[in-house]
Amino acid sequence: MADESAKGILGRLPPLPRPALNNSVIGMEQAYRQRKGLPLLSDADIEALKAGQPMAWEVGGGAPATPVAAAPAPPAATPVAATPVAAAAASGNISAEVAGWVAKGNKWSKSTIAAEQARRLRKELPALNDFEIAALLGEAPAAAAPVAAAPVAAAPVAAAPVAASANISAEVAGWVAQGKKWSKSTIAAEQARRGRKGLPALNDSEVAALLGEPAATAPAAAAPVAAAAAPRAAAPAMASSAAASVARSGESTTYVGTPAVGTSKAAAAGGVASIGPEDNEINRARRRLVWATVAAFLTAWLLAFFRFFLPRTLFEPATSFKIGYPEEYGLGVDTKFQQKYRIWVDRTPDRIFVIYARCTHLGCTPDWKPSENKFKCPCHGSGYDSEGVNFEGPAPRPMDRAHIETSPDGQILVDVSRLYQWPKGQPSQFNDDGAFLRA
Numbered sequence: 096m097a098d099e100s101a102k103g104i105l106g107r108l109p110p111l112p113r114p115a116l117n118n119s120v121i122g123m124e125q126a127y128r129q130r131k132g133l134p135l136l137s138d139a140d141i142e143a144l145k146a147g148q149p150m151a152w153e154v155g156g157g158a159p160a161t162p163v164a165a166a167p168a169p170p171a172a173t174p175v176a177a178t179p180v181a182a183a184a185a186s187g188n189i190s191a192e193v194a195g196w197v198a199k200g201n202k203w204s205k206s207t208i209a210a211e212q213a214r215r216l217r218k219e220l221p222a223l224n225d226f227e228i229a230a231l232l233g234e235a236p237a238a239a240a241p242v243a244a245a246p247v248a249a250a251p252v253a254a255a256p257v258a259a260s261a262n263i264s265a266e267v268a269g270w271v272a273q274g275k276k277w278s279k280s281t282i283a284a285e286q287a288r289r290g291r292k293g294l295p296a297l298n299d300s301e302v303a304a305l306l307g308e309p310a311a312t313a314p315a316a317a318a319p320v321a322a323a324a325a326p327r328a329a330a331p332a333m334a335s336s337a338a339a340s341v342a343r344s345g346e347s348t349t350y351v352g353t354p355a356v357g358t359s360k361a362a363a364a365g366g367v368a369s370i371g372p373e374d375n376e377i378n379r380a381r382r383r384l385v386w387a388t389v390a391a392f393l394t395a396w397l398l399a400f401f402r403f404f405l406p407r408t409l410f411e412p413a414t415s416f417k418i419g420y421p422e423e424y425g426l427g428v429d430t431k432f433q434q435k436y437r438i439w440v441d442r443t444p445d446r447i448f449v450i451y452a453r454c455t456h457l458g459c460t461p462d463w464k465p466s467e468n469k470f471k472c473p474c475h476g477s478g479y480d481s482e483g484v485n486f487e488g489p490a491p492r493p494m495d496r497a498h499i500e501t502s503p504d505g506q507i508l509v510d511v512s513r514l515y516q517w518p519k520g521q522p523s524q525f526n527d528d529g530a531f532l533r534a
Contacts, residue, residue: 106124106127106128106131106133107123107124107127108124108144111149111153113144113147114147115144115145115146115147116144116145116147117145118145121136121141121144121145124136129200129201135200139151188224188226188227188274188275189226189227189230190227190273190275193223193227193230193231194230196231197230197231202231202232202233203231203232203233204232205232207231208223208228208231208232211223216280216281216284219284219285219288221270221273221275221277221281222275222277222278222280222281224274224275224276225276226274262298262299262300262301263300263301263304264301267297267301267304267305268304270305271304271305276305276306276307277305277306277307279306281305282297282302282305282306285297412435412436414510414511414512415508415509415510415511415512416436416508416509417502417506417507417508417509418432418436418438418440418449418506418507418509419506419507420505420506420507421447421501421507421532421534424440424442424447425442426442426443426444427441427442427481428440428441428463428465428481429441429442430463433452433460433463436509436511437451437452437453437460437511438450438451438452438497438509438511439452439463439483440507441481441482441483442534443482443534444534445533445534446531446532446533446534447499447507447531447532447534448482448496448499448525448530448531448532449496449497449499449509450482450483450494450495450496450497451494451495451496451497451511451514452494453494453495454472454474454477454490454494455477455485455490455491455492455493455494455495456472456474456475456477456488456489456490456491457474457475459472459473459474459475461473461477461479461494468480468481469481470483470494472488472490475488475489476488476489477489477490478490479493479494483496484517491519492516492517492518492519493516493517493525495514495515495516496514496515496524496525496530496531497509497510497511497513497514497515498510498511498512498513498514498515498529498530499529499530499531499532500529500532501532507532513529515527515529515530
């Protein structure tokens with residue numbers, strides 16, 4: 096970098112004197128420096144570029160006063176933004192692996208951090224804490240110590256010392272000493288791993304220490320973390336309390352195996368609330384209604400499918416029926432069976448016959464006009480006399496007469512399936528046997 100003062104130091108920035116640069120040009124310069132592994136522009140440099148002024152390390156002629164490579168400095172002191180990260184790493188809040196990722200200058204997105212958390216959960220590794228997430232996102236950690244902090248041996252405020260107690264194992268004390276605050280989902284995954292491996296489950300004190308919560312039996316004066324690293328005496332597992340029972344149960348422990356990505360099991364295993372309707376009585380009633388509707392539809396469809404194979408039967412009125420005794424009818428036309436059987440009973444001084452109420456023109460049902468003593472078709476005006484013989488309108492012939500006879504019980508038996516006609520220009524069938532009864 097010492098050999099390329101124009102490109103290595105300035106990157107793609109124009110030499111002095113230069114105009115004021117906007118945010119897009121400065122952003123492109125930062126991306127170029129990140130790809131090439133060059134030192135990134137600090138906040139003071141960016142403000143100078145926006146104002147069109149020389150940067151702090153520039154000389155009035157635009158060339159660097161001394162090559163950058165000639166002034167070696169530790170990586171933690173090069174960018175201004177890396178100072179909180181270095182302090183957090185020194186205090187134990189950031190692991191060496193995460194510190195290496197941050198030193199590369201790659202700013203992570205939230206989706207990348209979520210994928211890393213899922214990978215750590217699958218591999219049964221401790222999850223990223225708040226300091227590590229803030230460092231990877233390029234944000235200043237909320238509890239980060241100032242640059243001029245105490246030596247590394249002094250524990251930060253966020254990492255509360257764990258009370259020396261036989262209830263906390265050396266392994267858990269080591270995890271707590273690293274300053275990593277565990278989530279409930281990570282503790283549940285650890286409990287599941289211990290259950291599979293046949294190891295003792297985490298007790299209440301260990302769960303509280305990993306969650307960063309004060310233990311119920313912790314003394315007022317906090318002891319150093321190193322005091323909690325004493326080996327735990329072999330003893331039977333402690334009775335489960337409310338906190339431990341919460342950590343040892345749930346979707347993440349009951350689901351065996353790796354959950355499929357995008358499912359509610361994966362969300363629960365990752366400590367994310369499952370998205371879905373609330374399981375209450377209203378939603379259960381709605382589900383029952385939906386399933387009942389689906390079942391009714393499928394049942395109706397199945398019945399219609401089987402009905403397709405059954406024969407179609409047309410139920411029509413009987414063609415043979417009784418209409419009473421001859422003595423019940425007087426002279427003239429009786430229309431009481433017109434609606435039920437479509438017939439008129441006509442009695443003359445010497446005979447009784449039945450007229451089938453159908454116009455011979457187009458099949459309409461004529462009306463009996465007692466005042467005019469005739470049948471009148473309402474469709475096209477065909478007229479018939481009292482015996483059903485046409486005399487006006489387009490009707491080509493008289494109306495038909497039904498077969499009539501006396502039944503064994505003395506009633507009149509009519510059969511409309513056997514009709515007697517008088518075709519135009521042909522002999523009449525009205526005098527045939529069965530066309531009338533003698534009065």
